[in-house]
Amino acid sequence: MRYLLAGCTLSILAIIIAFALSDWNLLLQITGGISLVALVICAIFSGAFVDGDRMARNLTSEDREDRKKRHSLTNKIMMIGLPNMIIAIALIATRFI
Secondary structure, three states: OHHHHHHHHHHHHHHHHHHHHOOHHHHHHHHHHHHHHHHHHHHHHHOOOOOHHHHHHHHHHOOHHHHHHHHHHHHHHHHHHHHHHHHHHHHHHHHHO
């Protein structure tokens, strides 16, 4: 829950900065950048860029506790990026409507 709160805090901070500078493109860049970085880090930690054979070898050599830590870290990072992703998608959607 605190990681979701941290993501919301980053989003609110980005909104305040964009409002103060009257630059809503900056809001899209900040929130989109945070969400993109979080998504890439999650993909790296989850093994999304690895083929099936290597993933199977990694899973057999890894303890259950290590796997739980890795999944927990992935979920925490995604919770930080989620509010920023929602704002970025909403900004893009409002431009095309």
